[in-house]
Amino acid sequence: MKRTTKISSAVIKRLPRYRRYLYELKRKGVEKISSKEFSEIIGYTASQIRQDLNNFGGFGQQGYGYSVEGLYNEISGILGLDKDYKMVLVGAGNLGTAIANYIASYKGGFEMCAAFDVKENLIGKKMNGYEILDNEDLVDYVEENKIDIGIICVNKENAQAVADRLTFAGVKGIWNFAPLDLEVPERVAVENVHLSDSLHSLAYHIKDIEKANSKKTK
Amino acid sequence: MKRTTKISSAVIKRLPRYRRYLYELKRKGVEKISSKEFSEIIGYTASQIRQDLNNFGGFGQQGYGYSVEGLYNEISGILGLDKDYKMVLVGAGNLGTAIANYIASYKGGFEMCAAFDVKENLIGKKMNGYEILDNEDLVDYVEENKIDIGIICVNKENAQAVADRLTFAGVKGIWNFAPLDLEVPERVAVENVHLSDSLHSLAYHIKDIEKANSKKTK
Numbered sequence: 001m002k003r004t005t006k007i008s009s010a011v012i013k014r015l016p017r018y019r020r021y022l023y024e025l026k027r028k029g030v031e032k033i034s035s036k037e038f039s040e041i042i043g044y045t046a047s048q049i050r051q052d053l054n055n056f057g058g059f060g061q062q063g064y065g066y067s068v069e070g071l072y073n074e075i076s077g078i079l080g081l082d083k084d085y086k087m088v089l090v091g092a093g094n095l096g097t098a099i100a101n102y103i104a105s106y107k108g109g110f111e112m113c114a115a116f117d118v119k120e121n122l123i124g125k126k127m128n129g130y131e132i133l134d135n136e137d138l139v140d141y142v143e144e145n146k147i148d149i150g151i152i153c154v155n156k157e158n159a160q161a162v163a164d165r166l167t168f169a170g171v172k173g174i175w176n177f178a179p180l181d182l183e184v185p186e187r188v189a190v191e192n193v194h195l196s197d198s199l200h201s202l203a204y205h206i207k208d209i210e211k212a213n214s215k216k217t218k
Numbered sequence: 219m220k221r222t223t224k225i226s227s228a229v230i231k232r233l234p235r236y237r238r239y240l241y242e243l244k245r246k247g248v249e250k251i252s253s254k255e256f257s258e259i260i261g262y263t264a265s266q267i268r269q270d271l272n273n274f275g276g277f278g279q280q281g282y283g284y285s286v287e288g289l290y291n292e293i294s295g296i297l298g299l300d301k302d303y304k305m306v307l308v309g310a311g312n313l314g315t316a317i318a319n320y321i322a323s324y325k326g327g328f329e330m331c332a333a334f335d336v337k338e339n340l341i342g343k344k345m346n347g348y349e350i351l352d353n354e355d356l357v358d359y360v361e362e363n364k365i366d367i368g369i370i371c372v373n374k375e376n377a378q379a380v381a382d383r384l385t386f387a388g389v390k391g392i393w394n395f396a397p398l399d400l401e402v403p404e405r406v407a408v409e410n411v412h413l414s415d416s417l418h419s420l421a422y423h424i425k426d427i428e429k430a431n432s433k434k435t436k
Contacts, residue, residue, distance in 0.1 A: 012419065012422055013419065015418070015422070016412070016414065016415035016416075016418035016419060017399075017412075017415060019418065020397065020398075020412075020414065020415070043399070078422070079418045079419075079421050079422045079425070080421040080422050080424060080425030080426075081418060081421055083421075083425075085421065085424075093316075093319075094312060094315045094316035094319050095316035095319075095320070097312045097316070098311070098312035098313035098315070098316045099413075101311075101312050101313075102313070102413055106414070106417075110417065148424070149420065149424075172424045172427070172428070173420050173421075173423065173424040175416070175417065175420055179238070180238075181235075181261070186427070187427060187431065188427075189420060189423035189424045189426075189427055190420075190423075191416050191417070191419050191420035191423065193411065193413070193416050194234070194235075194238075195317075195320055195411070196234065196238065196324070197234035197235060197238070198234075198393070198409050198410075198411050199324075199328065199393065199409070200233070200234035200237065200297045200299060201230065201231065201234060201297075201409050202367065202391050202393055202407060202408075202409035203297050203298040203299055203301075203303065203391075204230055204233070204296070204297045204298050205391065205407035205408075205409065206298060206303075206366070206367075206390045206391040206407045207297070207298030207301075208298075208407075209390070209404070209405060209406075209407055210390070213405065
């Protein structure tokens with residue numbers, strides 16, 4: 001299938017959401033869906049949906065709708081979810097444990113291989129069935145096991161140093177939970193989960209709704 | 219100060235990041251910064267920065283730059299971070315505990331008041347110094363203590379029911395970590411942290427970089 005060379009980042013950001021809804025539809029046994037029906041459950045307009053999906057050559061047929069399974073598989077492929085990824089996690093505190101649990105329960109191609117920490121009271125303990133290893137051995141482990149993704153769950157002060165070592169050891173991507181923007185070479189993909197940014201957006205929206213309501217009652 | 223009535227959501231999304239960098243500059247004792255200097259550290263273009271900040275009436279002076287503290291305070295105000303927010307958390311597992319730790323360490327106006335769970339082995343135990351309460355008491359607690367924000371750390375199957383009860387009890391906002399899009403009335407703000415969407419974006423970017431590299435070497 002021919003694809004346009006450059007898809008806008010806004011479309012890319014919406015793809016995981018399309019996939020999530022398609023997964024639910026698939027699970028419920030739905031086989032076909034029109035852009036109008038899809039629009040009602042996902043909350044984008046039907047024209048937005050058609051436009052987004054046309055970026056990939058279009059999978060729908062006029063008057064027939066989209067094949068739920070076909071579209072799900074196609075989007076999975078576009079997202080790179082038809083491959084397997086080996087992961088390590090650095091920082092085995094509460095957040096690290098939560099993320100490791102999340103990956104363990106995730107049904108898909110993401111496999112957690114090991115966790116690392118600097119704290120002596122954690123090293124050697126078990127987390128989700130595998131041992132927590134000494135941070136000193138991170139680079140060797142990543143190289144030897146051809147790890148694809150490093151997950152950073154350490155604090156802000158140590159995150160860049162961990163990123164440097166993961167990058168040196170050859171990971172392809174970093175999933176970063178530390179509250180800073182990492183500097184890495186172009187060959188390494190970074191995806192951030194910045195909790196504070198998300199919390200501040202929430203505060204903004206609360207304020208915005210209150211402002212709108214106070215105007216209405218005036 | 220006059221403000222335009224409607225600020226685009228793209229600008230709003232960038233504000234927490236501006237604030238985060240301004241906080242670091244403030245901490246380092248920097249008092250003034252030009253849009254060019256700011257551009258170099260934050261990674262947006264100088265013209266993007268000027269355009270974004272002009273939305274709020276503009277705080278810079280030609281040839282003088284922005285006041286770091288002034289801009290930080292102004293953005294904090296716009297984001298609603300000059301107020302205090304009382305929070306409860308529902309779902310006291312690993313992720314819930316991680317988020318509670320995060321809020322406890324957060325220096326700002328967010329106060330965690332209580333955690334709730336349905337599991338009998340968790341109810342009555344301590345988490346970050348306060349007792350984990352019975353989920354049955356959620357609505358009464360939120361009403362009596364005038365809680366502003368509910369944090370949802372339960373699984374996908376129970377998340378909507380928790381959101382319904384938080385909404386009924388009168389929260390203004392929900393910080394949702396469950397992997398689904400909640401249905402709530404317009405008066406309630408929702409901010410999602412969808413881990414799977416973030417992970418899938420990472421997979422896409424890894425694939426995208428690999429594709430670009432394989433083209434280069436051909």
